[in-house]
Amino acid sequence: MAKKPTIPFIHPLHVEYPSFQHHNPLDKFTQDHSMIVWSCGNYHLYSLQGYAVQDWREIVTYFSYPIKARDYSRWPDKPEGWRSVTEAYSEELMNLACKLLEVLSEAMDLEKEALARACVDMDQKVVVNFYPKCPQPDLALGLKRHTDPGTITVLHQDQVGGLQATRDGGNTWITVQPVEGAFVVNLGDHGHYLSNGRFKNADHQAVVNSNYSRLSIATFQNPAPEAIVYPLKMSKDLELARLKKLAKEKQLQEEELKQETNVKPKSFEEIFA
Numbered sequence: 001m002a003k004k005p006t007i008p009f010i011h012p013l014h015v016e017y018p019s020f021q022h023h024n025p026l027d028k029f030t031q032d033h034s035m036i037v038w039s040c041g042n043y044h045l046y047s048l049q050g051y052a053v054q055d056w057r058e059i060v061t062y063f064s065y066p067i068k069a070r071d072y073s074r075w076p077d078k079p080e081g082w083r084s085v086t087e088a089y090s091e092e093l094m095n096l097a098c099k100l101l102e103v104l105s106e107a108m109d110l111e112k113e114a115l116a117r118a119c120v121d122m123d124q125k126v127v128v129n130f131y132p133k134c135p136q137p138d139l140a141l142g143l144k145r146h147t148d149p150g151t152i153t154v155l156h157q158d159q160v161g162g163l164q165a166t167r168d169g170g171n172t173w174i175t176v177q178p179v180e181g182a183f184v185v186n187l188g189d190h191g192h193y194l195s196n197g198r199f200k201n202a203d204h205q206a207v208v209n210s211n212y213s214r215l216s217i218a219t220f221q222n223p224a225p226e227a228i229v230y231p232l233k234m235s236k237d238l239e240l241a242r243l244k245k246l247a248k249e250k251q252l253q254e255e256e257l258k259q260e261t262n263v264k265p266k267s268f269e270e271i272f273a
């Protein structure tokens with residue numbers, strides 16, 4: 001394995017939300033791909049075999065709920081009005097997330113409040129992602145493949161696009177096309193466990209491109225640290241229906257596999273007949 005490179009340059013992250021100041025980190029380096037670690041904000045890229053892909057993004061995170069735990073000294077005071085807009089946004093998103101959890105609770109045949117209650121005093125964390133233009137997007141990812149750890153994530157993305165999701169373990173990816181005025185809602189690992197696997201945690205990543213920088217704002221709704229994580233009980237009927245569906249899917253898969261293995265390979269004569 002090649003020698004681990006040192007990071008040649010990490011420039012400070014300028015927190016002047018909403019417009020991040022970004023300087024092209026590549027100005028600083030030569031472009032020897034065998035050796036160089038590319039630095040971007042406080043994140044860096046690599047193009048070395050054997051090293052994990054790092055994210056081509058800059059982030060600002062703030063912890064918005066519970067309100068009593070807010071540390072305003074860590075919130076930017078510029079531009080003017082930022083704080084009140086952010087407070088209002090956080091509150092609206094908390095309300096929206098609670099509504100979404102109500103709908104999901106009802107879909108599980110539970111009381112409306114069941115999922116939110118399982119989070120105890122729900123935490124909220126807002127992460128502003130800025131993905132600068134990337135000169136070689138094929139060597140980079142804005143954000144590596146992951147599932148969000150929390151209960152539910154509400155994502156606002158601009159019109160550039162770059163969010164992708166997979167249902168087959170990363171073999172194929174679909175782009176989640178931006179829709180003006182719409183949020184993307186992802187279920188996280190906690191939501192997945194609460195529903196006993198009925199609602200899937202979204203497996204996703206963000207790609208970058210060489211023409212446009214991109215901005216997204218992810219609002220993570222998480223259980224309180226003291227919340228105990230366990231699958232909520234669904235009604236017997238629903239659970240039975242779920243198990244039947246799983247058994248049916250398994251049976252279909254097995255039949256398909258049997259059919260595939262039963263197909264005899266064509267003879268040379270048949271192919272060229």
Ligand SMILES: O=C(O)CCC(=O)C(=O)O
Pocket residue numbers: 127129143148155157162163204205206216218
């Ligand atoms: O920027 C995006 O589209 C995805 C962001 C995301 O997945 C995250 O912040 O966890």
Ligand SMILES: [Fe+2]
Pocket residue numbers: 146147148204
């Ligand atoms: Fe995510």
